[in-house]
Amino acid sequence: MRTPPAVLVSGAGVAGPVLAHQLVRLGFAPVVVERAPAPQAGPGGFGVDLFGPGVEVMERLGVLDRVREAATGNTRMRLVRPVGRPLDLDLGALAQEASTDRHVEVMRGDLASILYAATRDDVEYVFGDSVEGVAQTPHGLEVSFERGAPRVFDLMAGADGLHSATRRLVFGPEERYRRFLGGHVAVFGLPEPRGFDGRVVLYRSAGRTAAVFPVRGTGRARGALLFRGEQEFAGDHRDTEAQRRFLRAAFAGEGWEVPRLLDAADSAEDLYFDSISQIRMDSWTRGRVALVGDAGYAPGPAVGGGTTVAAVGAYTLAHRLGRASGDHLAAFPGYEEDIGGYVRRSREVGPRSLRTLVPGSRWEAALGFGAMWLLPRLPRTLLRAAVNADSRAARVLSSVDLPEPAPRPRPSR
Ligand SMILES: Cc1cc2nc3c(=O)[nH]c(=O)nc-3n(C[C@H](O)[C@H](O)[C@H](O)COP(=O)(O)OP(=O)(O)OC[C@H]3O[C@@H](n4cnc5c(N)ncnc54)[C@H](O)[C@@H]3O)c2cc1C
Structure with missing residues (x-):
């Protein structure tokens, strides 16, 4: 029997464990290295959104029930302004009018720990370490770490977030790719x-x-x-x-x-x-290394819907590798082709959501407050039209089809 290709995954946030989960299923041997000293425990961080294809990834991984159980369930909202009375809203009732029925908001910490729990028995996790150097040879990757001994891998995925060390080491300095919004x-x-x-x-x-x-x-x-x-x-x-x-x-x-x-x-x-x-790159692979999630295409923290994009990207990369039996020369162009259009479309979400979430002037703030005041008072058909017109981000983040699951293969090199 051939040895399964060894894949180093840098980062145990969202993209890293999704990728590792699918790689195991497809016959690879992933090792995940995470800078944090221990697995995420509890609902730390902030609420993140899984839209359509992100929800589907969780379903295919078999963790959707757990993700739904952990959903934030925050539907009651109060809007406050510098002067005047506050406005109370029930977002649950408004969401029912939206055409995007597949959406879960969950704390990032909960999502990361659910994904870790679903993979820890089959994946080697190394906490408290970071990649320090990557040398690509014709036959593999020689990787050095800040703490651990150097190791050799067949492939590597940088899933280490917006300020990715993998990107810096393999693709060049962050300033080249990061755009301040x-x-x-x-x-x-x-x-x-x-x-x-x-x-x-x-x-x-x-x-x-x-x-x-x-x-x-x-x-x-x-x-x-x-x-x-x-x-x-x-x-x-x-x-x-x-x-x-x-x-x-x-x-x-x-x-x-x-x-x-x-x-x-x-x-x-x-x-x-x-x-x-935002991270804007034209290509997410170099040699035997691929970037996935925020490391390659962060659409903007808090505004860009990066969790869905990260889950989709990781799932897609795994399945391209599976179909190509680990041959990165065949798999990586397919990965770039599959996600390229989606990643580029996702770049519009962050700037737009930032403008909506943070009004640019007192006038915009008053207008936004007025629009929210009006929403629950609209007749049902108008309400549905208004909510759907406002759900462009959800539509953009849902605008990709997941690849068919690759058959469980016996990868060879
Ligand atoms: C404040 C805030 C609010 C957000 N709100 C939303 C939201 O409402 N909706 C939404 O969809 N998304 C939101 N996001 C974005 C979302 O968190 C990311 O898009 C998503 O987590 C991307 O997953 P990832 O796995 O690519 O990266 P991350 O989740 O960032 O995971 C990267 C992992 O790599 C680790 N790491 C970093 N450097 C190294 C290294 N050198 N070596 C090893 N490991 C390393 C990190 O510790 C981390 O565990 C928000 C982000 C922030 C910061």
Whole structure:
């Protein structure tokens, strides 16, 4: 019997475990290396969306029931503005009018742990390490790590997110591929979520949005701060003090609960802060290395729907490799062809959602509030038309057909 091709997967977020799951099914031997010291535990992070084909990937992996059980279930929302009464909405009722029936929102931490649980028995996971060097030879890849001993692989997939080390090592510096979309996002845990009554609360003023969202089953809530601006944060991504100062400057003078949220961001140990940017590449493979998910085509954190794109990309790559029995020269062009159009279409979602989520002016904020006030009051046919007109992001993110599952082969090299 031939030895199964050894595939190194860098990153155990969403794309990495999806890819590893399918590679095992198709007869490969994946090894996943993850920089975090341990598997994700609990509903950490933020809510992410799986639309049509992303839901289908979870179904084909056999984890959809678990994903649905973990769904955030956040349907009640309160919209708050600097002056005037707040507006309460039931998004569940509005969503029923949308034509996109396949959608699940789940905390990223829950999704990552469900995918890890579904793969850990068959996949070698190495936590607390990172790829440091990749040398491509005619016969394979010699990979060195920050901590572990060097190893040889047949193939490698970079699924290590927006700031991918694989991309930097194999394709060149991040600046070459990253486009700033004109916004920033911060997400952090709240010490005491009193006063929010289990609903998502969204405060929007000119160029700034603040949100509190409950984390189901925990009694806790998380805060998010998003803001627009031409100037990108120029500090070091590890300098959390500089990030906090940047946040404070952006939200200076805002009312509602914003000062309390800024205090929470100051003391949070789990502060996530980043500029909202996209990865734009023309090609996602080089030699024996492929990029998948945010590493290759992040459409923009918090605004771009990257989770669906990542799940689809990972599933597609696995099945192209399966069909080609591990021959990357045959599989990689097919992978690029399958996802290229979808990835390019997905790039429109981030800038558009950023404009919707964070109004550019007081006028836009008032208009958005008025539109939301009007929605539940519309006659049913108009309501359906309005909701569907507004679901362009869902349509774009659903605009791809998953490849037919490759038959379980005996890959050879
Ligand atoms: C604040 C925020 C809000 C978001 N909201 C949404 C949303 O509402 N809807 C949506 O669809 N998407 C959303 N996203 C985007 C979504 O999280 C990503 O598109 C999705 O997780 C992509 O999956 P991935 O596996 O490609 O990358 P990631 O989930 O980022 O996983 C990458 C993994 O690689 C690991 N890693 C990083 N560097 C290394 C290294 N050098 N070596 C080894 N491992 C490494 C990381 O620790 C991580 O586990 C949001 C993102 C952010 C940041």
